[in-house]
Structures are given as structure tokens and as C-alpha cells.
Amino acid sequence: MTAMEQGGTGMAGARRLRQPAARPTWLPPGSIAFCLRSWAAVMLALGAAFWLQIDSPASAGVTVMILSQPLRGQILSKALYRMAGTLAGAVVAIGLVAAFGQDRIMFLGGVALWLGLCVVLGTLARDFRAYGALLAGYTVAIIGIGCIDRPEDVFTVAIFRVSAIMIGIVSIAIVNDVTGSPTAWHRLAAGLRRGAAEVGQIAHDAVNGRATPDDGAWLDLAARIMALTSQVSFARTELADSALRMTGARSAMVAMLDMISCSRAIGGVLPAGAVRPAILAAVRRRFGDGTPFADEDAARQALNDLLHAAPADAPPTPAEAYLIERTMALLSYGRWVRDGIRTLEEGRAAPRVARDVRIARQQDPVLALLNGAPVMTGFAAAALICVLGGLPGTTTTLLQVATILTLSITTFDTRAFGIGALVGVPLSTVCAMVLDTRILPYGSGLPFLALMLAPVIFAGCLLLIHPRLMPVGLNFGVFFFIVLGLDNVHNYDPTQFVDRNLHYMLSAVILFFALTLAPPSARRRRFRIASAVATTLRRQFIGRGDIASPALISRQYDRLLQARTWTGHLPRKPATLRVFDRIVSLGDLNGALARARRHLARAAAIPAVAGQVARTQAMLRALHGPDAAGRLLDQAAHLLAAAGHLPPADRETLLGAVSGLFGAARLLDRNARALRHYGILPPPEAAP
Incomplete structure (x- = not known):
């Protein structure tokens, strides 16, 4: 990072950067299309699973709800890592059952250790790579714990789970290709354009002595630029020449971060009064409106002219050289930004694109281990409660606890995640009970099922895209199909429904206390x-x-x-x-x-x-x-x-x-x- 010395910073720049906060709405642009695509994909997946007689066909619907994302690249990327995580988890589950099929303590201890390891890896990874690592963890719970009383069936269960997930992945891919869902790389290009405009305005204000953004404003801008790393990850799956285009995007992103640093440095040195007016005027004339240099020769000539702007008997001081170098760097980085965006949009390498550019993140193995420890402890405590309680079917409770505990590390606010489990699971249970006892017994066929499920799927999608209600939406939308328990031969007995889902309610209570009593520091x-x-x-x-x-x-x-x-x-x-x-x-x-x-x-x-x-x-x-x-x-x-x-x-x-x-x-x-x-x-x- 370049030097970022700051003097006094005003709020005018902050106001220019910070747009008025948009009012939260339940129907943001594109939400209805997103809900319709998700509904169509769920029904296609369920229809295929029923036709193929897959055990637990509801898993196909769960897969679609988990993969539902607004952008095509997000879906493809998440599907790739979901498949990889599922296969890894299935292999480990088969291995644990084969090794400890007759020893529950050793088996559950192995599951706890595997969950902890996957949480550590998921903490160190980003985007859907982290999701794949976490999925590998709780897939062991889904397959292995589900077969704890019948270890001879573990291979068959693993095959059916992988098959259901493949059906869900193919279904959502088909629906999004047919309907033309929005692409991640177009959103990435738009984000880079907006970032370049904001960074250019900051640079222009800094050189001309206007108020520069405060720490909150420039960090907000840096956060938006760094967030585009996720769009780069998603867009890679959409384009045949993605390697070249994403190189251009990363090059532009790093150059924008450098421009923020240069602008802050200039905004810090000018108020100190260490630059003579003649040199400052020359720097501002050469910077102009911030148009980048045409080539290297023009940049060096401009630098030479500025260094000789001072009288011969009073050469530039280090402070003045600092201003000159930082200003010329702004124009140079501006060219990197322009050429990087061109490479992304046109698919042809522009003159200035950093081939080996790498965007690094702060990794902390110690914090990763600290994240893994509570998951292992929480699962072990839940296993102890279930074993000592001696209730029949407590494997369902353990399965749910393992899944949500693992997913909870994806957010800092684990308290909100715990509340999401406490609210979302009962809400999904109520909706499933109404459908199972009052609606589904009076109709038949996939079209009837599709119409009855549409309101629930729409509600789940709207909750998922609402930032504050996402934890509730995740628990409600994803686990609705698990609670409903759709099967090839469905049983509408309300007593069995209550018995089957009592353990989901127990798991929600355990999760609430596990996630809210000891949040991370x-x-x-x-x-x-x-x-x-x-x-x-x-x-x-x-x-x-x-x-x-x-x-x-x-x-x-x-x-x-x-x-x-x-x-x-x-x-x-x-x-x-x-x-x-x-x-x-x-x-x-x-x-x-x-x-x-x-x-x-x-x-x-x-x-x-x-x-x-x-x-x-x-x-x-x-x-x-x-x-x-x-x-x-x-x-x-x-x-x-x-x-x-x-x-x-x-x-x-x-x-x-x-x-x-x-x-x-x-x-x-x-x-x-x-x-x-x-x-x-x-x-x-x-x-x-």
C-alpha cells in the first residue's frame, strides 16, 4: 500500500461519495423474475426426482433453494463447489461408517472433528469455496448420522444424495439458461465503471485542494472495490475467455486501490504548506481533468517538466517531489484502470494489463481454529443431549444441529443466525403442516403440487434477498422441503408428521442457545x-x-x-x-x-x-x-x-x-x- 498521510479531511467529499441510502423494499428490481426462476427450477427438480424414483426427492428441491442466486455466474459457481463438497463429504461419511459403524462414540467424535476441520477451511476460504468446504462438513452428518442405525445402507444413501443434488444443479442450470438470467460479468463491468468514476473524482478533488473523503467514505469505496472480487469469482464460470477478462478486472481493481492511496497521500501533504505555489500550480495544470497518459514517454516527459518547474537555484524539496510523484502515479494508475476495464469488456488485452496480478486477503489460521472449536463443542454437546435423552429419532436433531452450526460461521452475527433458526424452522414447520394436512391430500399431480408450493417458494426467495431477514429466509426456504418430507409415496398422517418434525424444533432450540450465548468476540x-x-x-x-x-x-x-x-x-x-x-x-x-x-x-x-x-x-x-x-x-x-x-x-x-x-x-x-x-x-x- 502506498503512503496515505492525511491532514484535515472534510465531510463534503464524504457526502459526494455516499449516495442516499435506498429504502429497503420487498420487491427490488428483478425479484419477481428471480422468484419465478426459482419456482420453475424447484418443480423441474422435483418432477425429475419423482420420475427417477430417487429416495428423498425433497433433497432436489432443497438443492435448488440453496443454489438460488440472482446471477447466472453465482449459480454456476455455487453449483460447482456444492458438487465438490458433496462428493468429499460422501467419501468421508462412508469411511467413518466403515471404520466406526459399531461404535457410536468414536463415530460421533469423528464427525465432530471433521466438522471442525471443514469450518477451519471454510473460514480461510472466500465466496463459494467456503461454502463448498462447509458443505463437505455437514454432508457427513446428513449421510453418516442418517445411517447410524443402519450402516449397511450408507453407500446407497450417499448415491441417492449425490443424484438428488445433481438433479437440482441441472434443473436450475436449465431454467436459468432458458430464461436468460442476468450475468455476473456485466454486473462486474458496471461496478468497475462506477468505482472508476468515484476514484477519479476523489483524485481530481485531492490534487485541486478540495476536501477529501473522511475515513468512513474512502473505506466504503474500498469495500465496494474489494467486494468485486466475488463478482470476478462468479464471472469466471460464464465466459470462455474468462482468464484474460478476469485478469483485466483484477488489474483495474488494484489500480483503483492505488489511486485511493495516492489521493489520500496528496490530501495529507497539501494542507501542511510544504509545497511552493509555483510547483503546486504546475502540478495542477499537468494533472488537468485526470486523463491518463497516452504512453510511457509522455509520462516521463511530464515528470521531467514538473521537476524543473522550480527555479534552478531552488530545486524541489522531498515534500514537493512526493507531491509530483504521487500525482503522476494517479495518472499512471488511471491508465491501468481504463485498460483493465477495456480488457474485461472487449476480451482483448489492452496495452496496460498486469498479467500476474493477484488480489490477496488477510488470512488468520488462529481465528480459523477459534471458529472450528465452538462448532465441535456445540455438536458434541448436542450429541450428548441426544444420547442421554434416549429419544427415538434424535439423529434428525443431530443432523440439523450439525448443518446450522457449520453454516453459522458464514456470518459474524451468529446471534441473528440463531434467531433465524428459532424463527425460520417453526415457520417452515407451520407452512408444511398446513400443506400436508389441509391442502395436499385434496389434490394430485405435479401441476397441483407446483401451484400449492408457489407461495412458499416466493416467500422464501423474498426473505433470502432481504439482507436483514436472510437468516430467517435460509432456514425457512431451505428446510421447508425437509420438514414437508416429500417422498415417492407420501404419508399424510398428521401424527407421523408431528413425530417427524418434533426433532427439528428441538434442534432449533439447541441452535438458538448455542449461537446466542457465546458469540465470537x-x-x-x-x-x-x-x-x-x-x-x-x-x-x-x-x-x-x-x-x-x-x-x-x-x-x-x-x-x-x-x-x-x-x-x-x-x-x-x-x-x-x-x-x-x-x-x-x-x-x-x-x-x-x-x-x-x-x-x-x-x-x-x-x-x-x-x-x-x-x-x-x-x-x-x-x-x-x-x-x-x-x-x-x-x-x-x-x-x-x-x-x-x-x-x-x-x-x-x-x-x-x-x-x-x-x-x-x-x-x-x-x-x-x-x-x-x-x-x-x-x-x-x-x-x-
Whole structure:
């Protein structure tokens, strides 16, 4: 991440970025079409399952409701990982039953360990990869626990489950192809266009000295850009040339993050008054309306002109060089954004697309293990209750508990998930009971069933697309078919219906207490983010940190977004906000040092300044003491003086190093006390 020094920031920019919040509506655009597609896919899946005489044909309907998504790419991506997770879970279930078919304690212990492992993997993964990992976990419960009293049937049950899921996947794919559901890559392109316009406006305001967005506004924009990573994952399944197009999308996303960093850095250095009016005027004239450079030669010529805008007897200072370099970087990154979007939309590589760009996320194995432990504990407690209770059919309760506990880690707000189970399961039970006892016995045939199920499916879809009611919608829509228990020969006996679903109600109560009594700690999660930032910074101070790259800047922004999320779940006190501001500032310092090290590594190959660059690199590996910031500024001034006699390409490289050193010096000075207090900056005797 590039340096992000900030001075005073006003709210005008925030107001420009933040659009008025749209009123929540039960019928957002496209919702009716989404409901109709889901209903048609459910009925196609149920019809095929009944015709093929699949055991538990309701699983096909459950699959469709789980896979129901507004965009085609979302459906295809989720279907791919659902199939992979189901196959993995089926294999493990067969293995556990074969190994511990006669020992329930060992079998249930194996299921608990497998659930915990899948939760750990699901926590570390993103998007539908995480869903596939979690599905592999609770598929073992669905297949294995369902056969705990009849282990000889496990292979047959596994085959039927896989078959039902395949029917559901094919059904929803056919319906969406026939009806032409919206595509993810078009939404991705639109999102990139909107992001580029907002980032361009921020850059224009920053260079021209207007108020820049506050932390909340620019983090909102960064969050929207990072969220497009999911659309990249979905869109890959829609296009034959997706590798090239998605490379363009990722290139544009990283360039936009860099532009946010540059804009913040410029917005921080201008209020300090360290730039002479003549140079500032020249920078603003050259930036113009923010149109990117046509080619590299034009960029280098502009840089040369700006460096010579000052009088010969008063060359640019490091602060002025910093402004010049950051402004020229804005125009350069603007070209990366433009060419990346062109590559996505046209399917042809534009001149500036980063082939090896990678968007990295913050991964924390410790937190993943902490997520897995409650799932294992909750399942073990539920198993103990069921075993000691001795109630018949308690395998149904265990199955439900395993499924919802595993899925609960997909959201921070597990309390809402628990409430969703407590509300959604009884609601689905009531609807299923009305259909099973008062409606379905008085009709026959698939058309009649389709008409009777339509209101329930529509209600489930509308709940699923409503953000605040999604947990209720998931439990209601998905488990309605399980509760209804549709079979090839359906039994309408109300007594059996009650006996069959009593255990779902018990599981809902167990889940409510398991998910609401011990929610994860936001403070601990934020502490893990702060610890990761501090560790990364320590590595920079001893010369072992990563140099500036797309992976580094995307990981840094992901850390900041996670830190903001956990901070939002804490009491809004001044101390809480100060901790978050410190995380932002230390992350900025890491980015500035990484950028300086990248340019210095390139400058080391320039013979005229190789010795001086080597001394600077050695100094960066031994940053310590109260005068560290002053020594960085002195070194930046020396390198800037040497840059005036270099060819344009070499001057550009050295100027990047000067800019990184200047930004790091400002942030070192600002965070000196915190760095010493937390032991991040090594003392003289510990420095290499």
C-alpha cells in the first residue's frame, strides 16, 4: 500500500461519495423474475426426482433453494463447489461408517472433528469455496448420522444424495439458461465503471485542494472495490475467455486501490504548506481533468517538466517531489484502470494489463481454529443431549444441529443466525403442516403440487434477498422441503408428521442457545488484525517485509476493512476509534516502506547511484531510535539531488524511492510513541 498521510479531511467529499441510502423494499428490481426462476427450477427438480424414483426427492428441491442466486455466474459457481463438497463429504461419511459403524462414540467424535476441520477451511476460504468446504462438513452428518442405525445402507444413501443434488444443479442450470438470467460479468463491468468514476473524482478533488473523503467514505469505496472480487469469482464460470477478462478486472481493481492511496497521500501533504505555489500550480495544470497518459514517454516527459518547474537555484524539496510523484502515479494508475476495464469488456488485452496480478486477503489460521472449536463443542454437546435423552429419532436433531452450526460461521452475527433458526424452522414447520394436512391430500399431480408450493417458494426467495431477514429466509426456504418430507409415496398422517418434525424444533432450540450465548468476540478479532499489522511492520523494519505489489495493497485494504467491521461491533467510544485510527496509520507506514524498498531494489541496478542506494537499503534494515524519521528525510534529500543527473527512466525510479522514504518519515514521526510503546520499532541493541 502506498503512503496515505492525511491532514484535515472534510465531510463534503464524504457526502459526494455516499449516495442516499435506498429504502429497503420487498420487491427490488428483478425479484419477481428471480422468484419465478426459482419456482420453475424447484418443480423441474422435483418432477425429475419423482420420475427417477430417487429416495428423498425433497433433497432436489432443497438443492435448488440453496443454489438460488440472482446471477447466472453465482449459480454456476455455487453449483460447482456444492458438487465438490458433496462428493468429499460422501467419501468421508462412508469411511467413518466403515471404520466406526459399531461404535457410536468414536463415530460421533469423528464427525465432530471433521466438522471442525471443514469450518477451519471454510473460514480461510472466500465466496463459494467456503461454502463448498462447509458443505463437505455437514454432508457427513446428513449421510453418516442418517445411517447410524443402519450402516449397511450408507453407500446407497450417499448415491441417492449425490443424484438428488445433481438433479437440482441441472434443473436450475436449465431454467436459468432458458430464461436468460442476468450475468455476473456485466454486473462486474458496471461496478468497475462506477468505482472508476468515484476514484477519479476523489483524485481530481485531492490534487485541486478540495476536501477529501473522511475515513468512513474512502473505506466504503474500498469495500465496494474489494467486494468485486466475488463478482470476478462468479464471472469466471460464464465466459470462455474468462482468464484474460478476469485478469483485466483484477488489474483495474488494484489500480483503483492505488489511486485511493495516492489521493489520500496528496490530501495529507497539501494542507501542511510544504509545497511552493509555483510547483503546486504546475502540478495542477499537468494533472488537468485526470486523463491518463497516452504512453510511457509522455509520462516521463511530464515528470521531467514538473521537476524543473522550480527555479534552478531552488530545486524541489522531498515534500514537493512526493507531491509530483504521487500525482503522476494517479495518472499512471488511471491508465491501468481504463485498460483493465477495456480488457474485461472487449476480451482483448489492452496495452496496460498486469498479467500476474493477484488480489490477496488477510488470512488468520488462529481465528480459523477459534471458529472450528465452538462448532465441535456445540455438536458434541448436542450429541450428548441426544444420547442421554434416549429419544427415538434424535439423529434428525443431530443432523440439523450439525448443518446450522457449520453454516453459522458464514456470518459474524451468529446471534441473528440463531434467531433465524428459532424463527425460520417453526415457520417452515407451520407452512408444511398446513400443506400436508389441509391442502395436499385434496389434490394430485405435479401441476397441483407446483401451484400449492408457489407461495412458499416466493416467500422464501423474498426473505433470502432481504439482507436483514436472510437468516430467517435460509432456514425457512431451505428446510421447508425437509420438514414437508416429500417422498415417492407420501404419508399424510398428521401424527407421523408431528413425530417427524418434533426433532427439528428441538434442534432449533439447541441452535438458538448455542449461537446466542457465546458469540465470537469482536475485540479479539480486531486484536488479531492489529497484531498482523504490527508483525508485518516489524518485518519491514528488519528488511524482511514484502515490497509493494498488488498482493500487498489488496491485503492491506482487506485488513483495514476487517478492522472496521469488528470496530463497528464494539462500543462507539473515543478509545475504540483511536485504536482503529492507529491500525490505519501503521498500515500506511508499512505500505510506504514497502514502496520505498521496491524502488530502491530497482535503483540498485543504476551504476551512478548504486553506492548511495546500498547505504539507504542498509539504513532501512536498521531503523531504530528517535531520529529514524530525520535520517529517512536526509536520505530522501540526498537521493533527490542525485536524481537530477539521471536519464528519465532512472530518474523516475529514484523519485519513487524518494517518495516512499518521505512518506515513511512522516508516518514514523507521527507514530513514534506508539511504535516504541508496543515494541514494534526495534531498539538500537536489537537492530541488525
